[in-house]
Amino acid sequence: MLYGENNVGDEFMSEEQWHKHLLESANPFTNIIVRSAWEDFPDVESINGSCTQQVLSFLNDIKENTISRVMLVGGQPGIGKTHFISRLRRISDKNNYLFVAIRPISDVTAIFNHIYREIFTSLRKKKEDQKYSPMKVLISSIISQSLIKALKKKGQSEPLSKKIESLMEKLKKDHTIILSLIGHDNNAMEILQSLSNIAIEMVEEEYPEVDLTFLKVLFKALHPKLHSYALRWLQGDDLDDDILKKLKVKDSISNDDIAQRVLHSLLTLSDKPMLLCFDQLESIYDRFHDISIVVGFFDTIVRLCNETPNALILLMTQTVTWAEQMEPNIQKSAKDRIEHIDTLSVPSNEEMKELISQRLNHVWGTFPYQPLYETYPFSEEYIKFISQSQGWNPRGVLRELSREFQYMLKNKEVKEFKVSQEQISAPKIETKVVLPTKDRLDLYLENQIHKVITQYKENIDDNPYSTRENYLEAGLFDLLKGCVDSELTINNKKVTELVFKKKSKDLDMIATIINESGQEEKWGIEVCNNERGQSFYGILNRITNNLAQKIITKWFIIRDKNLEIKKSWKKSNELLEGIKSSGHLIYIDIDDNARIFGLKEILDLSSSGDLDIEGHPVVRKEVLPYIMDNLFFKVDIINKMFELESKKEGPIITVSKRPKKDITTSIREDILSKANSQMLVNFQKLFPDYKKEKKLYNSVVESLKIEGKIVIMNQSKTNIVIAKSPSDDVF
Incomplete structure (x- = not known):
């Protein structure tokens, strides 16, 4: 039997050779869940192509008038919401807009700050074929355009030297030339720095609403010795007083009001519109179970749209969550601000075939022979049959094909998948998902958590200290909330209540603890990666006041290991000395950062339906018990917090009714x-x-x-x- 023809001649291969290649191939259907917009997956652009076109249409309108818009897209788990965002990231350069993926909100009291930091986290990511990151390109574009105008104005009052004229022509052709000059052409940089004041004045004149501090720091990026400090300030780090003095500014982007002004300035001066993608909105409700927080988030989105130009705000959520939890409760002004609501649809038969063909290209793409047909060994009628059985849900279809392919590899027997007459004529029976055993569920969660934590540890530098602080707050909240939900007893202590942010008297959170004597304690907890002495002093001051008013009885400050308290912070050290008997400063290392980040993300994924074992969606209430039983005590912060509460010698972590090792x-x-x-x-x-x-x-x-x-x-x-x-x- 002749299975395929060689592309370069008339040579044919035998059935045995064909099957050998198939059995030596990796299963192309194993990695079917897109969990990050930064992952690349096979993409059939016609799937939900109308939704893509609506996004591009809004962005084109914004290019013309800079008026920000809001769009909401819903969909069932597995339909491809994050896949859709990943596509928008991939086509951003081609369509001339800036792409930003905003991870689930962790600090509901500082949403602008979260958005601003996520913008710079996204814009710092550079493709392999790019010389500079989008962040540096944007900064160089704003500076170059301002300098060209300044040079033009200067030329009207006095003749420009040939060197300056040459420099202006270079900037017009390629504004990133500035980045190559820093640290290499000191003469050119001196010229540009000398024009900074004129350029800043011109921007102020043209855009009076732009934040002056932001502008000044932006132009400090031209200075070789201040370049890195300026970038750190722009990305939202709370910098040391000495660095702020060098930049000649009074404060970092330390609160929501400053973040909103800087965000407004950045988008006002950007030469491209920005697509702000908020994925997994359902995690906001799942984390806090507080409708007022959901309402507050949408109110902030309205403010963001009204007060910030040049942005398309894309909200992604599960259809059920929108219909049942969000839409009935948010303000009418928020509903009215959403100009377009769309729902991702299932692929057509042809689109499903193309998706499967792209997956199988990993098997046949490098082979010198054409397969019998593009989806071999899955026939067209078999794909249609499986798609119908899975309600045309892409994840469900790919999962079924993965099982069949893996079974074929395991048994070392190739077969062509077709549909029998019995299958066609058989009455349709509702498919029942078989719940996984505890052992299988635990093994699945162990693998998923290990993968996520490893990724965070490898990419920890992509998260500046300020971003780490936000995610540590949310992750620690999730862990301590797990103590409340699971009624876990630790060293004869039980966490009975946990309040967060607005309800916690200016602290990150307050935990109510019933100690071994049955007495109630109040623990004030603050996560703090501030690099500025004044900011840290402010936190200590709030803790001191809460202790004095007996709102809290204990305190804990969690801080990155690389940010030890400086001896020169005399006021802070004096305050620390005065309250040290009632609390502790705990330093956290990279491993614990990654653990808590990873556990938070796993919980967010469980909220969005992106944890799935053999068709069974693993929900938050299944993930939390696993974390509490297996990983809770491996988080060093938890051990230190509860160890520090005990004066006993030896092992002090004990758990009531601790489950036996499975x-x-x-x-x-x-x-x-x-x-x-x-x-x-x-x-x-x-x-x-x-x-x-x-x-x-x-x-x-x-x-x-x-x-x-x-x-x-x-x-x-x-x-x-x-x-x-x-x-x-x-x-």
Whole structure:
């Protein structure tokens, strides 16, 4: 049988060769959930193409009149909401707009600050083929346009030197030339710096509403010695007093009002509109279960749209959450401000075939032979049959194909998937999702959490100290709220209530604790990455006042390990000395940062329906117990907070009714303990329960292999040659 023709001649390949290639290929349907706008996935642009065109139409209108707009897009889990945002990111350069992905809001009292920091987090990301990040390109564009106008004005009153004229022509052709001059052409930079005052005056004259401090710091980016400080100020870091003096400014972007003014200034001067994508809005309600917070968020969106030009605000949420929790409760002014509401639709039959074909291109794309058809081994009628059974939900369809492909690889037997007459004529039966066992659910969550934490640890530098602070607040809130929900007892103490921000007397949160004597304690908790002594002193002052008024009885300040309190902060050190008997300053390292960031993101993903095991959506109420049972005490902050409350010697963390170690965890630890540099493992001899729990053992081995903890060198029915991976476990 002839299966395919070579692209360069008349040579054909045999069925045996064809099947061999297929069985040696990786499953192209394994990674089916898009969790970040920065991930690249196969994309059929016609799927929800009308929604894409509506976004582009709004952006084109904004290019003409700079009036900001709001659009809301809903969809069921698995329909492709984050995939849609990822597409908008990918086509941003082609369509000449700035793309920003805004992660779920963590601090509801400082939404403008959150938006501003997320803008710079997004704009700092650079594609491999880009010389400069969008952030640097935007800054150089604003500066260059202002300088060209200043040079033109200067030329009207006095002749320009040939060097200045040459420089102006270069700026007109490529405004990023400024970035290449910094630190390399001192003469050119001196000329540009000398024109800064004229340029700033011209911007003030043309745009009187632009924040003057923002402008001055923006132009400090021209100075080789101040360039990095200026960028840090612009991205929202709370800088040390010495750095602020060098920049000649009084304050950092330290509150929501300053953030709003700077955000307004940035978008006013931008030569491109900005697309602000808010994904996973349902996580706001899921985190706080407080409708007033949802209402407050939408009120802020109205203010953002009314007071800030040149932006398209795109809100993404689950259709059910919008219909049941948000739309009935938000203000009429907020509803009216949303100019267009759309719902992502399922793909057509042709679009589904194209999506599957793109996935299979990973199998056939590098092969010198054309497949029998683009979706081989899945026939057209089989794709349609599976799509109908899954309600045309892309995630459901890809999940089913992944199972079939994996089964084929496991059994080393290729077959062409078709639909039998029995399947066609069989009565439709409602599909029931089989709930995963606790062991399978735990193993799935362990893998997902490990993956997310590892990613955060590797990319920690993408999150400046100010951003880390916001996410630590939200993550710590989630963990302590988990104590309340699960009624967890720690060292004979129980967290019974937790209030956040507006309700916590100017502190990040206040926890109510019932101690071992049955007495009530109030813990004031503050996460603080301020680099400025005055800002830190303000926090200590609030804590001192709360202690004096007996609003709190204990205090904890959580702070990044790299930001130790300076000896020169005399007032702060004096205050610390005065209140040290009632609280503690806890420094957090990169590992704990990554752990808490990761746990927060997993909870956000569970709210948005983006955790899924074999068709079963893993919801927040399933994730929290796993975290509390398995990971809570591996977060160093938690240990230190509760250890510091005890004067007992020895191990002081005790949990009432602490669950026994589950069988999956025991198997993992057993395998890892016996995996040395390289050895032959006879499972039947070393693991007495192997025969009884064969499937579970094999599942754990496969999981450890995927995580990179072990390397499989050779495998038979009972013997596996494994090598322990050198990579460290995040926990």
